[in-house]
Amino acid sequence: GQNIDQPTEMTATEGAIVQINCTYQTSGFNGLFWYQQHAGEAPTFLSYNVLDGLEEKGRFSSFLSRSKGYSYLLLKELQMKDSASYLCATLDSNYQLIWGAGTKLIIKP
Amino acid sequence: ETGVTQTPRHLVMGMTNKKSLKCEQHLGHNAMYWYKQSAKKPLELMFVYSLEERVENNSVPSRFSPECPNSSHLFLHLHTLQPEDSALYLCASSETGFSGANVLTFGAGSRLTVL
Numbered sequence: 489g490q491n492i493d494q495p496t497e498m499t500a501t502e503g504a505i506v507q508i509n510c511t512y513q514t515s516g517f518n519g520l521f522w523y524q525q526h527a528g529e530a531p532t533f534l535s536y537n538v539l540d541g542l543e544e545k546g547r548f549s550s551f552l553s554r555s556k557g558y559s560y561l562l563l564k565e566l567q568m569k570d571s572a573s574y575l576c577a578t579l580d581s582n583y584q585l586i587w588g589a590g591t592k593l594i595i596k597p
Numbered sequence: 598e599t600g601v602t603q604t605p606r607h608l609v610m611g612m613t614n615k616k617s618l619k620c621e622q623h624l625g626h627n628a629m630y631w632y633k634q635s636a637k638k639p640l641e642l643m644f645v646y647s648l649e650e651r652v653e654n655n656s657v658p659s660r661f662s663p664e665c666p667n668s669s670h671l672f673l674h675l676h677t678l679q680p681e682d683s684a685l686y687l688c689a690s691s692e693t694g695f696s697g698a699n700v701l702t703f704g705a706g707s708r709l710t711v712l
Contacts, residue, residue, distance in 0.1 A: 496637065519698045530601070530687070530703035538698065575640070583696045587639035 490514045492588035494576050499594045500566055508561045508574050508591045516581020522550055522561050523575040525590070531575055534561070563593075571595045600624065603688050603704035611712050612678060618707045620671040620688030628694025629671040630701065631663060634685040646671065647694025678711045685709070 492512045500506040512520070519538035523531040537543060537552035537559065549562040563570055576588040601622045610616050622629065628647040632640045645652045646665040653663075660682075662674040671688055685706040691699035 492639070521700075523701075523703075528705070530705045531701075532703070533700045536698060536700065577640075579698055583698075585640075585642070585701075589637055589639050 490580060490586045492576055492578060492586055494574075494588040494591045496589070497592045497594065499596060500563075502566055502568060502595055502597050504566050505562065505564050506566060506593065508563070508576075508593065510559045510561075510576035510588055512557050512559070512576075512578045512586070512588075514578050514580045514586050517554060518579035518581065518583055520550075520552055520559050520579070521575075521577045521585070522559075523577070524572050525575060526572045534574075566595050568595050568597070601688055601690055601702050601704035603686075603707050605707060606705065607708045607710075609710045609712065610675070610678065612680075614678075615674070615676045617675065618673040618686055618688075618709075620673075620704055622669055622671075622688075622690040622702070624690055624702060626690035626692050626702070627668055628691045628699070629665060629668070630689040630691075630694075631671065631673050632687040632689060632703075634687055634706065640687070643673075645694055652694075675709075678709075680711050683709055683711045 494510045522534040525531040535550035542551045547564045552559045573590040573592045575590045577585045604619045630645050631643040643657045644663040660677050664672040687706045688704040689701040
């Protein structure tokens with residue numbers, strides 16, 4: 489079957505670094521997305537990886553290893569506004585999105 | 598207005614009521630989606646419309662009925678719902694549908710409570 493695993497909840501301190509992991513098992517692979525969703529708001533696109541390696545976008549970076557079925561989202565210099573849920577989703581061989589249940593990130597002062 | 602707009606933001610209904618959720622996108626996108634979001638569960642795709650073609654998740658009960666009169670508007674008609682249908686219903690759009698790595702633009706959702 490198709491499956492995406494990510495931690496349910498994580499806590500980190502303002503100014504620190506946090507890594508949110510996502511592992512996947514899907515029928516084929518056409519890339520992996522990360523979305524951010526603040527409570528009561530729309531999910532918003534953060535990144536898309538289809539090739540192995542690290543892609544950096546400001547304070548946020550996303551890593552992909554296709555051979556390991558693994559991705560992570562790295563958030564640096566954490567700010568209180570980074571408190572949100574982070575959703576991992578892969579595109580399978582039919583270009584269908586398979587979603588994880590999301591990781592709720594809590595930032596403490 | 599820009600982006601994807603959903604109304605109402607909150608809806609409480611009884612099991613015998615009939616109501617509709619509305620979604621509108623001002624992005625010129627050609628595909629629109631309905632997702633169900635329940636606490637601590639993955640997003641569940643309900644329906645996709647792309648260039649007048651519809652794809653639906655076969656597990657969605659018939660008490661949910663979508664309507665897409667044009668590429669900018671999407672409705673979800675609700676009738677005789679059950680309490681387990683209480684959830685956040687998210688609308689999304691993308692430039693194209695059914696193929697390619699499409700980035701979704703979501704609305705803020707309609708929070709539905711069924712009593």
